[in-house]
Amino acid sequence: MRIAMIGTGYVGLVSGACFSEFGVTVTCVDKDAGKIDRLNRGEIPIYEPGLDELVAKNVKAGRLSFSLDLAASVADADAVFIAVGTPSRRGDGHADLSYVYGAAEEIARGINDYTVVVTKSTVPVGTGREVARIIRKTRPDVEFGVASNPEFLREGSAIGDFLRPDRVVIGTDSDRARAVMRALYRPLYLIETPIVMTSLETAELIKYAANTFLATKITFINEIADLCEKVGADVHDVAKGIGLDGRIGKKFLHPGPGYGGSCFPKDTLALVRTAQDYGSPLRIVETVVDINDKRKKSMADRIVEACGGDVDGKTIAVLGVTFKPNTDDMRDSPSLDIIPALQAKGAVIRAFDPAGQHEAEKLLPGVTWCGDTYETLEGASVIALLTEWNEFRVLDFKRARELMKTPVLVDLRNVYNPDDMEMAGFAYTCVGRPSRY
Ligand code: NAD
Structure with a gap:
């Protein structure tokens, strides 16, 4: 054929x-x-x-x-x-x-x-x-x-x-x-x-229904993560506890900075518009879109907070800028909200991404792009881990401490464990689990 x-x-x-x-x-x-x-x-x-x-x-x-x-x-x-x-x-x-x-x-x-x-x-x-x-x-x-x-x-x-x-x-x-x-x-x-x-129509709708359902699942666990922080619960245990129920399923229950990428943001929005046009609004999806937009924007505040409430003149080492690992796709990545918000507050951004850097350079002006992880950490007051690339999963924290001004890690992907980070001498902020200062 x-x-x-x-x-x-x-x-x-x-x-x-x-x-x-x-x-x-x-x-x-x-x-x-x-x-x-x-x-x-x-x-x-x-x-x-x-x-x-x-x-x-x-x-x-x-x-x-x-x-x-x-x-x-x-x-x-x-x-x-x-x-x-x-x-x-x-x-x-x-x-x-x-x-x-x-x-x-x-x-x-x-x-x-x-x-x-x-x-x-x-x-x-x-x-x-x-x-x-x-x-x-x-x-x-x-x-x-x-x-x-x-x-x-x-x-x-x-x-x-x-x-x-x-x-x-x-x-x-x-x-x-x-x-x-x-x-x-x-x-x-x-x-x-x-x-x-x-039929044609059903197939077209299946794709949007699938993507909006997954975006809803992510948004749900993100809101549960926020609640976990307030009540002192651990979102990973909550995700495990609900995900083992076959009706819920284990996948897409990992909290983070909000969904991004080339599909979920545009597809949720497009389905919202289609549903409104047909007079059958999808209020759940409308809310998901709104929550996710606000979440991505609010992530910069977590980093500011971890720096004692002020990032003016401070150097922030950003690890990962793509919306997920193993891609160079920068479309609607949370980093596009987070980095400019930090820059607006006077932060100096050093960043590294294993594959997305070439594309990111065009979209994120004013960033100092580095050749590897440890070069990024030089003189930084905080590490902001935005994408869970494999090479960011086992950092040498002793070396990191020597390179940095202050040992602070904001882990928006929950790659690390709060106890381990305390042992490594880092002030540690993550998502949906107790932070350690
Ligand atoms: P993309 O932007 O990477 O690629 C689209 C390509 O089409 C571009 O190279 C562009 O130059 C080319 N193009 C546009 N008009 C053309 C024309 N008239 N003739 C020849 N080439 C033309 O897009 P993508 O990420 O591959 O997504 C494509 C579609 O698949 C979208 O509708 C997207 O929602 C959907 N989709 C994407 C993914 C994903 O993970 N990227 C997954 C599932 C579905």
Whole structure:
């Protein structure tokens, strides 16, 4: 089989490489010439563990290629996947569908025989029907089907998530399109992956319902963490105590500075807007969005408090700026709220991130970027641990104390244990557990 993947970002590149691993012939298309150039030179434009080997292997086998030429790439494809961005529209929070609709029009101009046009991007209910309308209008002569196939991979573990998913969701009204999609995902039948076959609208809604549910779970445990601090309870024990109940589940009960990243913030907001438009408001999700926004902003206050209420002229060593480890994605990362708020209070920021630094430099002016963890700590009054990269999990606190002005750690990811930190001679603030001064 032959497919084209339109949009070669975190989702398109991983999905394209994984389909080629299944034996499908894949052309990944992007309009960003720099990205395609790099890929054709054998470079991977994003940080995603294992992606370089997977891409190199399938390029070598002749199953995976990269192109700027959308029309040529879709001409012989059995299916064309739209995996372009759907960011928040400026001003109102609706998903910006201009890239999706633009791609649909270009695809329509390029296809010849029967082709299934699949939306992999996260798109609001009704988008698939609009994609069909655009194609029909642009090319009344051509036979095609439309399907929704939302993607659930997570940055940082994207390849494993794609190759061994909890489920695959396929929404379409067409038997012919369904057969093509089944054939593409056939390799996953061997590992008995559940396939949810449904309508276009349902598939589109499943993706938003999943992401908003997860964002709600995170927000719930974050609020429980705040309460734990007030009453002297330990949020990790609470999470364990509730998570062992199979109806609740253990995952996504880790407290922190608020969810960020390229999906949860924009998807929660977009679902809120869709629900309002249809006169069926999702008040839980509206509240989640509001709580999370405020939480991210309030995290700087914790750091100020740990510094005795004043950071003016003090050096803060920030470890990690990406929204989670194992990615270079900076979109809506809590660090984008926390660092400017500290700078506004007069703090001097030194920072280090193992993969996100290049992207972060453009977004966080005035920060001194360091080459490694210990260089970051030089002369600092406090460490602010914002992302739980592996290399921040076993710090040499003796060395840290020697480098720093005062031994203070604000651990917004609860990587460390309050007792151990007391032993290491650090004043320690974390989330949802008693702090040690
Ligand atoms: P991204 O910004 O990394 O990549 C999108 C790419 O599409 C860019 O390289 C852009 O140049 C390209 N593009 C835009 N219009 C194009 C066109 N007409 N022709 C060719 N290329 C075009 O985005 P992403 O993170 O991969 O997300 C893509 C979609 O997948 C979004 O809807 C997102 O919500 C969804 N999603 C993302 C993740 C994730 O973890 N990033 C997970 C699941 C779903």
